[in-house]
Amino acid sequence: MQARTFATWQALCARGLLALLAAAMLLLVWTPGMAQDAAEGRPADMVDRGTARLVLDNPQPAGGTLDAALVFVPDEGWHGYWSNPGDAGQGIELVWTLPAGWSAGEPAFPVPQTYVTGGLMNHVFEGEHALIVPLSVPPGTPPGSYPVEVFGRWLTCSASLCVPQRATLRAIAVVGPSGTPDAQFERWRAAIPPMLASEARFAWTPTALRLAIPLPAAMDPAAPHVFVQEGELVDYAAPQRFSRVGDTIVAEIPRKGAPQDIGQVTGIFSFGDFGFRFTAVPGDVPTGGTPIAGPGGDLTAPLWLLIGGALLGGLLLNVMPCVFPILSLKALSLAKAGGSEAEAQREGLAYTAGVVLACLGLGTLLLALRAGGSEIGWAFQLQSPGIVLALLALAVAITANLAGIYELPALSLTRPGGGQGAFATGLLAAFVATPCTGPFMAAALGAALVLPWWQALALFGALGLGLALPFLLLGFVPALRRMLPRPGAWMETFRRVLAIPMGLTALALLWLSWRIGGPVFAGLGLVLAAAVVAALVAWRMRKALLALVAIAIMAGASVMAVQASRTHQTGALDSILDSEPFSARALAEARASGQPVFVYFTADWCVTCKVNEAAALEREGVRDAFEDAGVIVLRGDWTREDPEITRFLTAQGVAGIPLYMWYPAGGEGEQLPQLLTQGMLVDLAQDASSTGS
Template sequence: MTLSVPAHTQPSGLPESKMDRGTAQLAVEGSAVPGGTVMVALDFEPVEGWHGYWSNPGDAGQGIRLDWQLPQGWSAGEPQFPVPHTLLISGLMNHVFEGEHAVLVPIDVPEDAVAGRSYPIAVRGEWLTCSDTLCVPQWGTLRGEVRVSEQPQTSDPRFAGWRASIPPELDSPATFELTEKALRLAIPIPASMSLDTPHVFIENTGLVAYAEPQVFRRNGDLLTVDIPRKGDANPEEMTGILALGGDNGVRFEAERGDVPTGGTLIAGAEAPAGTPPIWTLLLGALAGGLILNIMPCVFPILSLKAISLARAGESEAQARREGIAYTAGVVLACVALGAVMLALRAAGEQVGWAFQLQNPAVVVVLLFLAVAITANFAGLFELPSISITRSGEPASAFATGLLAAFAATPCTGPFMAAALGAALLLPPAPALLLFAALGLGLALPFLLIGFIPRLRAMLPRPGAWMERFRRIMAIPMGLTALALVWLVARLGGQGFALMAMVVIIGLVLAFAVTGRLQRAGKMAWPAFALVLAPFALFGAFALPSAYAERATEAAQSILDPRPFSEAALADARASGQPVFLWFTADWCVTCKVNESVAIERETTKAAFEEAGVIAMVGDWTRPDPEITTFLNAQGAAGVPLYLWYEPGEAPEQLPQVLTPQMLEDRARR
């Protein structure tokens, strides 16, 4: 008997086999018939804590190499693998098998095989077995015997389980397309099929970045997948395994073809290839916090800080205490808001940064707080020992820090978007560290003044001017309260805002009575509670009943934009025209400034009409899971977000601060 491949020659000095990190055996399912096929298995069992590799091992490792030694006329088919698992070590993604696993290989038996005879088969195998810190090559020649008979028989019961672990192949081919940055796949999967934690293992090498996030969307009975590219491979066909969760999956073959855009995001989040290192994200969050000190949405809070900073020159020890207390308040508020957002997302809620301003109850509370601060600044009454503006105690600075962070963070600064977008993808500990860095950036100017005497010396000396300045600062705080009234109407309707105004009248009346009693040297706060009680009771019943779930339409625009949806965006892009998509919210002052400066302009409208640009807007004033999902997919944690789509190209993310000519230049280039 002759073999189709001569025996592998072993290099001098090496043993015939080396399997010190596990075992490997060749098993035969049963007998074969002439002209038929018999299934054999390579049964691997690495020692505990070690793993083997799929045919494409990923960023590191080595797939199994097989050199078959078969009788003349016999042939081995392609190996069939179970669904591999991902293993991320030091940023490298590996495709591995942990524990016992079997690779099945069909063996074709020729017509001239003699029934009643047994044929020896062998395979020389070389594979790699690794732990998390060490890799050891393994090799050996595995031998078996195939009995040929008139009727096929199964003799090894293990094959039933091994066959069940091999993912079935889809009946219909998948399609794929290659863009400059991504491999896009469309896999025919019924919409009713459950997808737990999907992941695509591409068998072709040198094509995708294995460790980058994969983005999955539903398009009816198609599952689309976007995987960042790595390498310059340009295949006409590809194969792979779609893991559905656990050990379940399906095999697919893909050919070049159209891959639809849009769809419902079900897993993953799009992010620029090559997520920045954590230190870069921390610096971005710190810079974003610093920028918040000059953003328009923070201006009312600057009045609180200005008065505190002016008073900080009284005592060096006091200035340091206030600096630390203020910083603690800001950082605690940012971390708390971040923790609540991450917890809600982990529970399945689609929320993003500034989610609190989408809640009418929270906005009403902020409105009452703004009215109280305005009344205090105007001298209508005095707060007790935790006075934000007068006492100079650490509790005052801490309360100011809490308020500053709560009101300031909705305006995502230009350097903050990448950091907060990454926070949605990071584990909880580094994500919360980013929120803390954001708070530190917001508090840093105040903290430096508290600890550097020379900076404090540059501030005006305390005096009567501080009282006048405090009263002047009541004006921006009053304007803030008016803006919150408008936002309450946008969120809950005019009736809801009217009921809130009734409560505000009671609140101001109670503050006025309190201040009069304070100036007379009498006990004041019981009177405050007595006056406010009937108005508070009225609000407790009237506000919920007056709230309208969908009270107002989106704000009008001279661009006549289409309302955003994934389907509407897909239709707009399919038209072959440029698309400008922007996301806004009524509570985002930065958004409104950009709209007045660059979007709501007659010259912008004319440029768009001339170039045939389709305008589309996503209004995130109220919670909208589809918008939240899309923002997350773009690596954005909040608004504003501006995207420009040229026909057939990936979207360009524009800066968060628009200049007057920016959109016109994009339309006319």
């Protein structure tokens, strides 16, 4: 016992000595610079362990916020520090020189990493990282160029040496109409963790700080860690314990010294390179729950439950409204299964392979783009005018195929042995069906955005398997196939009839083209689609010259359409509700007003969203109930890519839309079901009205 006590005391002394030496070294290198500042003004730049620069998100209008990025790139083997550096190190100091009336806000940091040496933990950044600082531009500022300057002092360290860095960074701010978002700046902005929509809570115990962090039950993060912003509250190097109680993550962090009487605790809840910012206020923190990470950080997240949710979500997607445009292709695949058992099995496997491959491909692309800094979510493909243009041409080509204008072996759905056609149908079914999310599916896909890549791909694969499961069962269960009509001449007539719903799908895509790209873009889309059909007909007739002319028209129409889409701004959505466009600032102001708030996210390509709007939202009863209760309505249009909407969706633990949020007056937000009813919304408004009165 005495030996163990002595060893513990020896370890504590060693840690204390290391901390003292680190502080002494920091004092030696920092104090001369401070004295030089006082005696001579700002010293000359000294950045010899990396690079630093100031980049502005130009241009921005007056009366708004101009984001400034301070971009640091330490040399290999060196690192910088978070605002709370941990047991040792130094946070950055900034002094701004701005035009008269301008002001700089607090810098927002990306998710830091932990760096442990000698029993001490530091919060660091390795490689390129950018701080985002909002600059307020006063209303009435004339358009023009304005010099912006910031003097920064920071510390860059390696495993054995720390070197103070300082520099005066300059850039020119441009005040004027907002321009096209800069991809590089969006990547830096995307690295900033979003703020959780709901407040966290904290409480002290005799040994620890306990935090209750709201996080949907489907999101069990890998390798969680809490970075506490306030200094001297917790033991940074001590193991952190995590458990889940419903939709809450409970973090227990050994404290440092006596509990402090503070009004809030802020920080970042991270899992890997991703995380959320949070603000915690004093309150009750649940006890018990299911451990999700022990002292060693082992994860016991129920991946099987998430896979089950993705599988069930994909299965239910077969009856969701967003799948209706491709029911014609599925119906023909079902009819074909009336052949031999071997053929039916081949059809089922080919269709399943197409669906699963498409889901895995879309999931892989989504994860890769997000890893590169893009703020996108599920259904990102329909936010691209080029993809919509391709889908329009494909829908018109399939309509012509079904109508009997020509028939391609690869797309033949009525000939025997059409495994190739079943595979193509599966690809198309998944690509068009996946933009909307249904029950069970949203939580699973939301979790996929924060899980390790192999777990995320397992979820995308399970989604595809669920979507293809009815057809796979049809191929391998003879009793199900016997329930289908026998193949015959009727199938040819049925195929032509089904050209009608496929044609309606093409019309819907034409309308979407007009919405996201404008009338010129939609017109060129029609030209492209007609050229595709002409090229296919010419190819089947072996008219090489006509095919080449059609291909040339296709190329010209595509180039002109892309150019037309770049200058088009999406128009406002028509609605009987008195609504305002969604933004984080608009939501904060609406909640601060003391009135109930309803937020909904929609897109022109989301059929489920449009069904909900027609059946529930765009109703006079809902409008009147909202007006009587003083409900503030915010509408997020995700037809085109919007990083701010994507960040909000991610913070809510979902990857796609529809998403409906209800904030009672003075209360926290709650997610509503993805299928709305008029009565549900009226009841919410009436409850809010009675509570307010």
